[in-house]
Amino acid sequence: MSLIFRRILFVFLLGLTATLVNGVARAQSAAMPSPHRTIRLTSQKITLPFGDKVFAGDGKIVKVTNQHCLLCHSRGMIDTQPPLTLDTWKKEVDKMRTAYGCPLRADQTAEIADFIAHAASAPAPNGN
């Protein structure tokens, strides 16, 4: 099982428990008056999309990219970039590793940057 799908399964189980707990919390949401303009604050609960679109293909580099570049943001972050040079993509991948903790080795940067530079120049129309 890929890293990303193991994560999803894990959070699914946590989430099940969470839904039960939340059901109770919501029932007691209180209205609270304020002295001048009355702003009522009531407990909130929403559902957010995950944005699970991956890069298509089954080469090793596709897999490595899907496992690493979609961990912290959906593919839309990549697909909506302007045309960037390979050098800029290398800097971006390095930034993801060093500034944000993308679990890649330094020697994987060039290969991923090269793949992304081509994949991102042909974004799907419903980018997410």
Add this chain to the structure above:
Amino acid sequence: MEALVNPTDYVNAESPAPSTSGPLPRRSFLKMTAGLIAGGILGRSLPAFAAKLIQLPFANGSRQLVRFPQKGEMILLRQRPPLLETPFEVFDRGVFTPNEQFFVRWHLPVIPTSIDVNTFRLRVDGHVRTPIELSLKEILRQPQIELAAINQCSGNSRGFSSPRVPGGEWGNGAMGNALWTGVTLKSILDRAGVLPGAVQVRFNGLDTGQMPETPLFMKSLDLDHAMDGEVMVAYGMNGTQLPMLNGFPLRLIVPGWYSTYWVKMLSHIEVLDKPDDNYWMHTAYLIPDTPGGTMAPDAKDVKMVPINRLVPRSFITNLRDNATVRRGVPIAVRGIAFGGDTGVKSVDFSSDGGTTWQNAALGKDYGRYSFRRWNATFVAKQPGDYKLMVKATNSNDLAQPATPTWNPGGFMRNVIEQVTVHTA
């Protein structure tokens, strides 16, 4: 303090009911921030069949129009964490941006999707006499203030940068104006008692990274700024509670400063006795230390500083590029303007590409941090193209520049805007 606003003066639909389903498909991808008041359910991607596409006017500017929970139709930039842009026509409808279509901008993917108003606490600690935890009830009991202020992303209009730069590729819709209701930050800091030697105040929200290595999204203000009586902790936006994606239940409001400081789901205020060197202050969100934050793309060794005050901007909102106009009759042109960190002094309009300018009429003043409506007319006497331009000057006599700002972050664009129309 800024003028109070008559609630009937602003465009604001009813706050939507707390939504558990929303228009998004739910599926069993569930995600939970264990231990928090927050539990989150993550559906999968938005349905492709519902896709309505629009094209922002730059390379790779194709975008979907989508609806997220508690939000109306928005331009999708990224699903996780959400980046949603306000469709530009919304700015023609009034100077206050409806909550449902106020832009959305998160950095970190683990965002609480449920908040319990009874258990939520705002923590204040660090270099203070008494660390405190305030409930929403306690905050609502404090003296209330209201202020109209523009919240504009540092990178609003980044997609127009030339040469292009990586980042969130927004059109002009990563901004909005709202009437904010809340309490002064000063009143909260006073409750904890700031100790001598304090220099900055740092803000953190409930969002966190997917990887522990990702720096928490924290921003800081100098102590004097934090205590100025205008920086506020808001629980109201256009007369109702904030949408979750705009920072429910509490958001920091920093009038006249870029949105990066307006921390959402504000949960922790920390008084610092030395300047903040965290990533989001020290490495990200830096601008060249030059007038207007601009530099040459090939300049080297430019001194960089944290982004700060807004600069003036103005837009034509009722005529789009390429629109057709009638010849020989007065044509009404209108739009919005803002001064940035101070009010609008004047707005000038040109229908001949900037050769001659006329003073536009200014609409009601909602305070110096608000959008201001402007109106002008022109007559297209000859057949052909008309290049319409609009330029704001603020009360510090700072005017919009004729050449676009450039910096590596794609921040602070405020060039004079233009729209070309032609006669029928």
